[in-house]
Amino acid sequence: MADVQLRKLVKRYDEVEAVRGIDLDIADHEFVVLVGPSGCGKTTTLRMIAGLEEITDGDIRIAGEVVNDIPPKDRDIAMVFQNYALYPHMTVTENMSFGLRLKRFAQEVIAGRVSEAAQILDIRELLERKPRQLSGGQRQRVAMGRAIVRHAKVFLFDEPLSNLDAKLRVQMRTEIKKLHLRLRTTTVYVTHDQVEAMTLADRVVVMNNGRIEQAGAPTELYASPRTRFVAGFIGSPAMNFIPCVLEQAAGALRVAIPGGPSFDVPGDRTARYAASAGRKLLLGLRPEHVTEPGGAEHPSVQAFETVLEVTEPMGMETLVYFPMAGTQVCGRVDPGAGAMPNKRMTLVADMRHMHLIDEESGLVL
Amino acid sequence: MASNAATAPDGATRPRSSLRKAAQRRSTIAFLMALPLILLIAALVVYPAGYAIHLSTLNKSMEEFVGFENFEYLFERETFWMVVWQSSIFAITAVVFKALIGFVVAHLVHNIPLKGQRKWRGMLLVPWVIPPAMSTLAWLWLFDSSYSAFNWIIEGLGGPRVPWLGETGWARFSVILVNVWYGAPFFMIMYLAALKSVPEQLYEAAEIDGAGWWQRMWFITLPMMRNIIAITVLFSTIVTFANFDIVRVLTAGGPIDTTHVFATYAFKLGIESSDIPLGAAVSLFMFPLLALAAIFILRDVNKRGNQG
Ligand SMILES: Nc1ncnc2c1ncn2[C@@H]1O[C@H](COP(=O)(O)OP(=O)(O)OP(=O)(O)O)[C@@H](O)[C@H]1O
Ligand SMILES: [Mg+2]
Numbered sequence: 083m084a085d086v087q088l089r090k091l092v093k094r095y096d097e098v099e100a101v102r103g104i105d106l107d108i109a110d111h112e113f114v115v116l117v118g119p120s121g122c123g124k125t126t127t128l129r130m131i132a133g134l135e136e137i138t139d140g141d142i143r144i145a146g147e148v149v150n151d152i153p154p155k156d157r158d159i160a161m162v163f164q165n166y167a168l169y170p171h172m173t174v175t176e177n178m179s180f181g182l183r184l185k186r187f188a189q190e191v192i193a194g195r196v197s198e199a200a201q202i203l204d205i206r207e208l209l210e211r212k213p214r215q216l217s218g219g220q221r222q223r224v225a226m227g228r229a230i231v232r233h234a235k236v237f238l239f240d241e242p243l244s245n246l247d248a249k250l251r252v253q254m255r256t257e258i259k260k261l262h263l264r265l266r267t268t269t270v271y272v273t274h275d276q277v278e279a280m281t282l283a284d285r286v287v288v289m290n291n292g293r294i295e296q297a298g299a300p301t302e303l304y305a306s307p308r309t310r311f312v313a314g315f316i317g318s319p320a321m322n323f324i325p326c327v328l329e330q331a332a333g334a335l336r337v338a339i340p341g342g343p344s345f346d347v348p349g350d351r352t353a354r355y356a357a358s359a360g361r362k363l364l365l366g367l368r369p370e371h372v373t374e375p376g377g378a379e380h381p382s383v384q385a386f387e388t389v390l391e392v393t394e395p396m397g398m399e400t401l402v403y404f405p406m407a408g409t410q411v412c413g414r415v416d417p418g419a420g421a422m423p424n425k426r427m428t429l430v431a432d433m434r435h436m437h438l439i440d441e442e443s444g445l446v447l
Numbered sequence: 448m449a450s451n452a453a454t455a456p457d458g459a460t461r462p463r464s465s466l467r468k469a470a471q472r473r474s475t476i477a478f479l480m481a482l483p484l485i486l487l488i489a490a491l492v493v494y495p496a497g498y499a500i501h502l503s504t505l506n507k508s509m510e511e512f513v514g515f516e517n518f519e520y521l522f523e524r525e526t527f528w529m530v531v532w533q534s535s536i537f538a539i540t541a542v543v544f545k546a547l548i549g550f551v552v553a554h555l556v557h558n559i560p561l562k563g564q565r566k567w568r569g570m571l572l573v574p575w576v577i578p579p580a581m582s583t584l585a586w587l588w589l590f591d592s593s594y595s596a597f598n599w600i601i602e603g604l605g606g607p608r609v610p611w612l613g614e615t616g617w618a619r620f621s622v623i624l625v626n627v628w629y630g631a632p633f634f635m636i637m638y639l640a641a642l643k644s645v646p647e648q649l650y651e652a653a654e655i656d657g658a659g660w661w662q663r664m665w666f667i668t669l670p671m672m673r674n675i676i677a678i679t680v681l682f683s684t685i686v687t688f689a690n691f692d693i694v695r696v697l698t699a700g701g702p703i704d705t706t707h708v709f710a711t712y713a714f715k716l717g718i719e720s721s722d723i724p725l726g727a728a729v730s731l732f733m734f735p736l737l738a739l740a741a742i743f744i745l746r747d748v749n750k751r752g753n754q755g
Contacts (some may be wrong), residue, residue, distance in 0.1 A: 134651050155657040167648035171670040180666070181656035228656070 084145030084235040084268060085110045086131065092139035093126050100126040102292035103140070111266045117279035118289035118315070124272040127289075128238050131270060133157050145235060160229035161238040165245060166221045168213040168228075175209045178227045192231075199230040202261065219250045226261070239271040243278065255281060276316050280304070288312050305435075310444045313366050313437060319401065321437075322372065322411045323364045328438065330359040337365050337436070339407045343386035345433050355438060358447055366437030366446070369401065372413030374421075375430050382433040393421045402427075496734075502727035509724060517728040526704050527712075527729070533619070534708040535736075538688040541626040545687075546680055548627065549634020556635065557642045568639070575632035583696040586625045587612075590697070615705040618698050622706050625693050630686075634679055641675040642668070674748050681744040685737050709733045 086108040093101040101123040108114045116124045129135040131142055133154035142149050149157050160181075168177050175196055182192045200206045203223040213221055222242060229237055242258070243251045259282055262269055273279055279286045280300040287297040288311070296303060296312045307313035313321050328347075329336045335347035335355055345365075347355060375385055391410070394401040395417060402413045402421045413429055415421050438447045506513045521527045556567050574582065589595050590611035598608050612618050645668060653663050669676075691710035694700065700707040700715055707715070709729060717726020 132651075132655060134654070154651075154654045155659070159655065161652070161655050163648050163652060165646075165648065167646065167652040169649060169652070169667065169670075171673075180653070180658075184657045184662060228652075232656075 085112075085143075086236055086268060086270065087143040088127070088131075088140070089143070090140040091127065091130065091137065091142065093123070093130060093135065094138045100292055101130070104289075104292075104294055106287060106294065106297065108268060108270065110268055113262050113269045113271065113282060113284045114287060115271045115273060115279040115283035115285070116287050116289055117273055117276055118295075120274060122289045123292040124274070124289055125240055128161075128240050128270060128272050131236070132159055132161050132238050157236075158232075158234050159236045159238055160232045160234035162225045162229050162240070162242045164241045166213075166225040168221055168224055170213050173210050173212055174205065174216070174224050174227075177213070177224055178231050181228070181232050195231040195233070196227075199227040202230065202264070203227050203257075218246055219254065222246065222254060223257075226258075230261075230265070235268065237267050237269040237271075239269065241273055242271075243273070244275075251278075258282060277318065280316070286316075288315060290315075306446075307437070308446055310364070310366075310439045310441075310446065313439065313446060317368055319369050319412050322367050322369065322409070323439065324367070324409055324411060325362065325407045326365040327362055328355060328359055335359060337433075337438075339365070342406050343384075345384050345386075345431055345436075346382070347436070348382040348433055351436075355447060358438065358440070362441070363447070364439040364441050366439055367411075367431060368435065369412040369414045371432040371435045372411065372429055373432070374415040374419040375428055376416075380432075380434070383430050384433060385428055385430045387426060387428050389426050390421055390423055393423055402429075499727045499731055502724050503731055505724040507722045507724060513724075517725050520725070521728055521732075526707075529705065530707045530709060530712045530729070531732070533706065534688060534733075537619070537623060537626070537690070537694075537706075537708050538684055541623050541630065541687050542680060542683050544623070544627045545630040545634050545683060546676070548631040549638050549679075552631070552635045553638035553642055556639055568636070571635055572632045574629050575636075579629050580692045580696055582629065583625055583693050586621075586628075587697055590621055612698050613702060615702060618702060618706045622694050622697050625697060626687060626690060629693065630683060633683065637675055637679045638672065641672045645671045677744050677748050681741060684740055688737060689733060 086106075088104050088106040088108075091101055091104040091106075092099070104127060106114075116127060118124055126135060130137050131144075133149065133152065137150050144157060144159070169180065172180065178196050178199060179192045182195065187195075196209070197206070200209060203226060205220065205223050205227060208216060208220055208224070213224070216224065222245075225242070239258075243254050246254060255278060258271075262282075271282060283300055285297060286300050286303050288295040288303065290311050295315075296308045303312060303316050307316060310323070314323070324339055324342075326337045326339045329338050329344075333352075334349070335352055336344050337347060338344040377383075388404045388406070390402050390404050392403040394403075397417070399414045400417050400419070400421050402415055403410050404413070405411070415429070419427075421427060439445070440447060502509070503517055504512055504514060506516075552571065556564060556571065559567055589597055592598055592608060592610050592613060595611075597611065601607070601609060610617055611621050649667050649671070650663055653667050658666060688708070689710055690708055691714065694706055694708055694711045695714070698706045700711050704712075704715075709732060713726040713729040715726075716729060717723045
């Protein structure tokens, strides 16, 4: 096992710059998830780590050694592809043992590792089958088995779950997590599904346009995004962005929403926002911080009235949508709160979790 | 019809309903739908074959039934056994080289960037699309021992004049060479299609698994192409074994019958020496040999089924 370092990593195709200077340190045993919208360079980055794509500029180190010019087979990594890439003419056992057989491991070692992996992945009954006789989920397991038996330094996953149906995806997600807790192999995992990223990662790396927007623990990204992009990308339903003006009034700050309510900024944020007083900004509030009154009283939990437009009962909660300052705002209320379309309702905004965003720079203040 | 049967009252008589069931079974329907084609093939294959068998049992004037006498006569002729031998050598050598060259060239073309690839593919197919009787004429001139380009070049380099078509060894070499030249593009195009159908990710997976160039070829490319290779080899073996035009135009079987293959020998006996029954007997001889090859190769294809 090993750590992985990316230094000023750049990948340029003829016209496109797919990856534009990435710096990332992945610690030994860490599970890092690269997440971002389509075309942001996740796959390209992963393939450069694997050695399947040439590096235009920068360095990749695995276990301290620069591997820029080392072919994939000598990097001691294992990769799971989106469409599995199982060898169709080999049985499951042959698929899993292929790498070991090439490296001329002893028969007993190979047999031992294959049966160990089969045990972990619960595919012992499938060992003699060919890939075409397997379901999507089973193929996925075999593809992971092929990675496991290698005892490689680093695991690379490229959207391994995106070909599975929703239910199986959730199940395999848990299995991948269990697998990592058991093997502790350094892992780089690519996905465009932020839920997958949040649930699996020790550290999430949000990419956009070939750059890293922010890297951090899932809860850290969720609670304190640094840019509007990260704030909007992480979390579902997405964070609300409401146009507002930051006003100064008697030593305190207020967020005034044009044609809507005004909210007091919590006292402990005054110093942080003072310099931006008087500017037009975006108020960022997550749906769970726009909810029905009740619970603990706090001066920063401030009520306002609105008329609901749409309600979506989810079972454990109800999502409510209402217009505010020309945008649609989403809130989450208790199913028992009696939310109905066209109903006038009092909601509260929990300003302790507010974010203020400079629209021009896209940065969170 | 189907809805009719479904709504038929329970009281329908037994034999009729079982007849209906038979008609509704998938295999029956499939058979009925394929029947016109089966009949057509039967007419085009079975009739001439039957007629050839019939012919081979007649005497030279085609008036008398002589049983196996034509075959017995052939078996005693040294020339006939030489033709068997030469046909086999001709077919096997030519097919092996066509397959090898086709395989190598397919790889080369596959690795040309896509833009130029079409041009190369088109040019490399040329030998295959010219009618062989015509292109062989060009070869005939090239092989001419006194005035041809080949010998001119060889002499220019200080070598001896080569009797391309005048000496048994060289003549055998020449007919094989032309056959390979004509047939290799077919292999090339088939193998190129097969190569393109191998997903790139399999190679990447193998590369990560630690496979070098040779190992990727051996463990990925060849197994993935196996069925195509088997079928093209079978097809080409049949066509090469039954080759007529190249040998006919180039050597007409000479010198002294040493380059004859079954088809040209049958032509010589049947048409030129006007012993049609004897020629039919020779041509019938191809059948068991080819059937044997087909059984072996197709069994291998069937065994592995349609993988992938
Ligand atoms: N072989 C290539 N030639 C030219 N451009 C490429 C090539 N591969 C990728 N790109 C470009 O590089 C950019 C990043 O591609 P990449 O595959 O890394 O995106 P991604 O983040 O994995 O997206 P997705 O979530 O859709 O898989 C894209 O704009 C893509 O068009
Ligand atoms: Mg991708």
